[in-house]
Amino acid sequence: MPKTAYVRTKPHLNIGTMGHVDHGKTTLTAAITKVLSERGTGTFVPFDRIDRAPEEAARGITINIAHVEYETDTRHYAHVDMPGHADYIKNMVTGAAQLDGAILVVSALDGIMPQTAEHVLLARQVGVDHIVVALNKADAGDDELTDLVELEVRELLSANGYGGESVPVVRVSGLRALEGDPRWTEAVVALLDAVDTYVPIPVRYTDAPFLLPVENVLTITGRGTVVTGAVERGTVRVGDRIEVLGADSGPQPSTVTSLETFGKPMESAEAGDNVALLLRGMPRDAIRRGHVVAAPDSVVPSRRFTAQVYVLSAAEGGRTTPITTGYRPQFYIRTADVVGDIDLGDLAVARPGDTVALTVELGRDVPLEAGLGFAIREGGRTVGAGTVTELI
Numbered sequence: 165m166p167k168t169a170y171v172r173t174k175p176h177l178n179i180g181t182m183g184h185v186d187h188g189k190t191t192l193t194a195a196i197t198k199v200l201s202e203r204g205t206g207t208f209v210p211f212d213r214i215d216r217a218p219e220e221a222a223r224g225i226t227i228n229i230a231h232v233e234y235e236t237d238t239r240h241y242a243h244v245d246m247p248g249h250a251d252y253i254k255n256m257v258t259g260a261a262q263l264d265g266a267i268l269v270v271s272a273l274d275g276i277m278p279q280t281a282e283h284v285l286l287a288r289q290v291g292v293d294h295i296v297v298a299l300n301k302a303d304a305g306d307d308e309l310t311d312l313v314e315l316e317v318r319e320l321l322s323a324n325g326y327g328g329e330s331v332p333v334v335r336v337s338g339l340r341a342l343e344g345d346p347r348w349t350e351a352v353v354a355l356l357d358a359v360d361t362y363v364p365i366p367v368r369y370t371d372a373p374f375l376l377p378v379e380n381v382l383t384i385t386g387r388g389t390v391v392t393g394a395v396e397r398g399t400v401r402v403g404d405r406i407e408v409l410g411a412d413s414g415p416q417p418s419t420v421t422s423l424e425t426f427g428k429p430m431e432s433a434e435a436g437d438n439v440a441l442l443l444r445g446m447p448r449d450a451i452r453r454g455h456v457v458a459a460p461d462s463v464v465p466s467r468r469f470t471a472q473v474y475v476l477s478a479a480e481g482g483r484t485t486p487i488t489t490g491y492r493p494q495f496y497i498r499t500a501d502v503v504g505d506i507d508l509g510d511l512a513v514a515r516p517g518d519t520v521a522l523t524v525e526l527g528r529d530v531p532l533e534a535g536l537g538f539a540i541r542e543g544g545r546t547v548g549a550g551t552v553t554e555l556i
């Protein structure tokens with residue numbers, strides 16, 4: 165069956181849900197698609213289709229199943245439902261890096277929980293500039309308590325530089341909206357209106373050389389190797405020569421033979437688009453998550469750099485003890501997860517809560533550049549966030 169090509173008629177934005185485990189991110193995501201499908205600008209994606217692993221759903225040139233797409237009257241959105249559990253922070257970090265805005269889901273029954281605060285901090289660190297709040301489970305909470313939760317959320321946002329007084333806070337019930345209760349389907353519409361108006365259309369970095377951090381790699385029998393991810397910058401067309409960077413064996417040249425977004429073929433993709441690229445003659449084992457696909461000769465992988473790093477305080481879920489030279493945590497850089505050695509130079513120690521300049525030597529070469537953000541993780545939790553200042 166011939167597939168309909170993707171036609172760019174509305175501005176495209178990437179958004180996502182974030183927030184503490186069980187506060188209702190996936191339910192709300194399903195509810196949004198249900199409400200919009202009833203208005204004719206989206207396809208309903210039920211809860212269990214959103215909440216399943218990519219491997220199970222890998223079929224055709226498809227993109228990461230955690231993404232759903234929909235349109236409002238004025239915009240086309242790719243929406244990623246980020247898992248709330250701390251173990252999945254890595255996905256949050258790599259997914260959030262591309263977000264133009266986020267929906268912070270906070271249960272009106274529970275208020276701010278540790279991962280609520282952690283996600284807001286991470287959103288700030290990875291450059292998500294606009295947050296809209298969904299006070300979820302408003303069907304089950306009482307108004308007075310919900311008022312308190314709203315105050316608390318606005319304070320948290322202000323403390324992280326989000327201007328909490330002006331952030332839209334919408335009381336919703338993902339669950340009741342999914343059931344079709346008109347009061348709550350309207351609340352979901354109000355939430356989408358808030359996203360439409362509060363999150364500005366981003367200035368895309370389309371003129372720069374093409375770069376896409378690899379999120380997933382799939383094999384399509386008879387066609388070859390497909391990589392998926394969000395275009396970080398530049399544009400890419402069918403027929404373009406590219407190289408895959410990040411493998412120890414050096415750059416792997418290839419050509420893009422097919423391009424898709426949400427299962428629809430496209431001639432060219434640009435910064436911000438979520439795409440699948442079919443790469444000519446690329447062996448499946450030559451490419452994996454953490455590599456990047458880039459315009460030839462536009463990036464040189466390296467492993468030593470200086471960085472500005474914020475060491476999370478214990479109250480933010482970080483370490484209770486200082487770090488010293490020789491500390492060897494994991495670095496999450498774009499979609500890559502790589503070990504690295506820290507050198508504090510003349511500084512004896514960096515204490516939780518400190519912001520310090522330091523030198524990092526990664527365990528392998530990674531495409532790097534000044535201004536790139538990263539997270540530092542240890543034993544399954546985030547202990548720092550930083551930005552590359554200079555390559556050495």
Ligand SMILES: Nc1nc2c(ncn2[C@@H]2O[C@H](COP(=O)(O)OP(=O)(O)OP(=O)(O)O)[C@@H](O)[C@H]2O)c(=O)[nH]1
Nearest residue numbers: 185186187188189190191248249301304337338339
């Ligand atoms: N009363 C009520 N319950 C809700 C609402 N939204 C979600 N729930 C319930 O809250 C629980 C968690 O919902 P999920 O949507 O899985 O939450 P989540 O944030 O995606 O959870 P994780 O992905 O595990 O972090 C489920 O039992 C939902 O039925 C709501 O609006 N009202």
Ligand SMILES: [Mg+2]
Nearest residue numbers: 189190247248
């Ligand atoms: Mg979920």
